[in-house]
Amino acid sequence: MGEQRIKTILMDCDGVLVDSEMIYLTSLVHYLKLLGIDTTIDDLAYLVGSDIESITEKVRRQFGLEQYSVQELIDGQRRQFDEEFSMENISEMPGLTAFLEEMNRQDIELAVVSSSSTSYVEQIVSHLGLGKYFKVILGKESAGKAKPAPDLYLKALEIMRADVETTVVIEDSKNGILAGKSAGCKVIAYCGSRIKQDVSGADRKVRDYREAAELML
Secondary structure, eight states: OOSSOOOEEEEOSBTTTBOOHHHHHHHHHHHHHHTTOOOOHHHHGGGTTSOHHHHHHHHHHHTTOTTSOHHHHHHHHHHHHHHHOOGGGOOBOTTHHHHHHHHHHTTOEEEEEOSSOHHHHHHHHHHHTOGGGOSEEEOGGGSSSOTTSSHHHHHHHHHHTOOGGGEEEEEOSHHHHHHHHHTTOEEEEEOOSSSOOOOTTSSEEESSHHHHHHHHO
16 A cells, blocks of 8 residues: 555445445335335445435435425434344454454554444444454544545544554545545545445455455555
8 A cells, every 4th residue: 555554444334344335225215215206226326425414415406305304304214224224134244354353463553434323333343243443433423524525534533643644544435435535545445345336536446355454464
């Protein structure tokens, strides 16, 4: 990733730690169906990486749902997601634990930086038994603006006392990549999620965590 040794890695959650974006987008398709809107996961994939408020505003405009307030649509999405989501269906991305173990052995500090709520991310990390690997977990409440704004990553850099020159961001979405790059970091696009997105803005792309580990060492 460069001449300087990597000291810090900032990782997104959905689509990077776990393949949960398919569950969310499926529930959103089902919710929109209840409102009389026929759409597909492919049509909505561009939304990935933003917080639910930004997603809802875009969906409201895209499908002409101005008769509903943003909060009404958020509440509806959450009800649908809660009906379909089960923590038991969540598993880590292949090779993730081995990657985290190796990064710890190399004294590389790790953080999770997500546009989802902190409580949700903490629940995911706890369920997977990965809490011991991460120094910091930041959700959308931790900074002013969600991705693609750089605020969350800038906050993580501040808390970790990390230098952008020795920090790498791992993301899977266009919005996340923009956020990491805007914060001044090198960005690796993780392409192991089932949701395929535009990751052309990343510095490097990896198919799995074995490739990611090779880039870090």
